Amino acid sequence: MSGTERVSMIRERLSNALAPISIDIVDDSHKHAGHPGARAGGGHFNVRVVSAAFEGKSLIERHRLVYAALGDAMRAEIHALSIDAKTPAEAS
């Protein structure tokens, strides 16, 4: 899967699971070229998600929602993921 395909896949899975108001995804894989994880093939991504699904949830619960939405991609296509998960009130 190419970097662009991975970004689309992440966007689609998060959109389906979290009904977000906004999603920003940055593919940072190039910054990690040569790093052992990068050699294994998975990408490095930064995602910023704003969703009402995070209301009343702790940081760890929010991150778990994102990981659950991504499912098996966390093992195969994604080597590292930086997550910024905000509620609409926190993001405004």
Next chain:
Amino acid sequence: MDVMERIKQQVEGNPIVLYMKGTPQMPQCGFSSRAAQALQACGVEFAHVNVLADPEIFENLPRYADWPTFPQLYIGGELVGGCDITLELYQKGELQSMTKAAAQKAKAS
């Protein structure tokens, strides 16, 4: 000893444990490095496990608390989170109080 039992003993036997790639002195990954730096900035002692030096833990830790990535920070036997959460808690000043409370509790017991 079973690897899950070994992890349980590590997280329950130490007030603060960071599972990371490399060591705080020689981190092998930017995320692990940032998490270790935040903990060091809290001024408390913490245990660390280099997951790159222990393939069994590297393979199985994600199953232990159902968390897919490294680093993983445990305080008082509970998973706190990975690099982003550790840094966010540090920026809010919460990591400092959580680590101090855990260290004091361990000393008292």
